[in-house]
Amino acid sequence: MLGxxxxxxxxxxxxxxxxxxxxxxxxxxVPLEDEFIIDKIKRNETVILGA
Structure with a gap:
């Protein structure tokens, strides 16, 4: 899981x-501005986004 x-x-x-x-x-x-955000999203099945 990734937040x-x-x-x-x-x-x-x-x-x-x-x-x-x-x-x-x-x-x-992690913050949306994280430079490795795309890789982290690809590695996680569940993503929770707060904006």
């Missing part, structure tokens, strides 16, 4: 992190 967020103030980051970790404690959470 992706776009957050200017940090609120969306907090919410996506909280949700993803409740579902799967070992999941990654």
């Amino acid at each position: 992706i967020y776009l957050s200017g103030t940090g609120n969306t980051k907090y919410c996506v992190t909280k949700l993803v970790k409740l579902i799967d404690a070992s999941a990654d959470v």
Whole structure:
């Protein structure tokens, strides 16, 4: 599972992190601006997007 967020103030980051970790404690959470985002999306079956 992968959580992706776009957050200017940090609120969306907090919410996506909280949700993803409740579902799967070992999941990654990364910003949309991450330079390796495409590779991370391809490696995960489930992606949660918060914007």
